[in-house]
Amino acid sequence: xxxxxxxxxxxxxxxxxxxxxxxxxxxxxxxxxxxxxxxxxxxxxxxxxxxxxxxxxxxxxxxxxxxxxxxxxxxxxxxxxxxxxxxxxxxxxxxxxxxxxxxxxxxxxxxxxxxxxxxxxxxxxxxxxxxxxx
DNA sequence: CTGATGACTATAG
DNA sequence: CCTATAGCCATCA
Numbered sequence: 505x506x507x508x509x510x511x512x513x514x515x516x517x518x519x520x521x522x523x524x525x526x527x528x529x530x531x532x533x534x535x536x537x538x539x540x541x542x543x544x545x546x547x548x549x550x551x552x553x554x555x556x557x558x559x560x561x562x563x564x565x566x567x568x569x570x571x572x573x574x575x576x577x578x579x580x581x582x583x584x585x586x587x588x589x590x591x592x593x594x595x596x597x598x599x600x601x602x603x604x605x606x607x608x609x610x611x612x613x614x615x616x617x618x619x620x621x622x623x624x625x626x627x628x629x630x631x632x633x634x635x636x637x638x
Numbered sequence: 639c640t641g642a643t644g645a646c647t648a649t650a651g
Numbered sequence: 652c653c654t655a656t657a658g659c660c661a662t663c664a
Contacts, residue, residue, distance in 0.1 A: 522661085544646055555659055557646040562661065564645055578645075586645040593645080 525553060526563045533564075536577040538604045540620035541613050543581040550622065561586070576600035583615040 528551040536542050548556035564575050576597045580586050587594035589611050598608045606618050 525661095548646090555647090556661090558644065558660060559646095561645040575645085580645085581647060597645095 525551070525556075525559065528552060529560055529563045530567075530571075530573050533560075533573055533575065533578060535622075536574060536620050537625065538574075539606060539618070541577045541579050541583075541601070541606060541615070541618050542620045543615075544578060544586075545581055546620070547578060557581075574600075577606075577620075579613055581615075583613040583618075585611050585613075 529547060532547050532551045533542075542550075544557040544560040545555075547560045548554070551560075553559060560578065564573075564578065567573060567575065585594055585597050585608070587597065594611070598611075601608050601613065606613060
């Protein structure tokens, strides 16, 4: 029957899959260009995890000490910063965003102006395919 | 297994 | 703009 080894193997697989999700989430966040922001849900979807907004938050909360992930470019879907207004992390995120010209007004970013649009990015960086027929 | 939690989100009033 | 509510889902006690 299923012994201890089997159970250990299963939990090992579960761990690797969890790591894989976290890896994709971080990878996606790293793609957010300087000067833009993305929502938790947007990151989750791009990372291939539908309805995984909370998982993005969870991953971000457990980042290792020396990480180089631009966590400050992730905000809630409405543009509001996820931390309590006035809290240390809230202030830190405001500073980092302002430092790259992303204006934060009343603890909120105007998503219409700063929301990251991967499709548009690709058009701007690889215009040939889009403009050839003109 | 069960219930509580949270760096979430969409919707309604 | 605000609050309340109901989904959401991996984690954890």
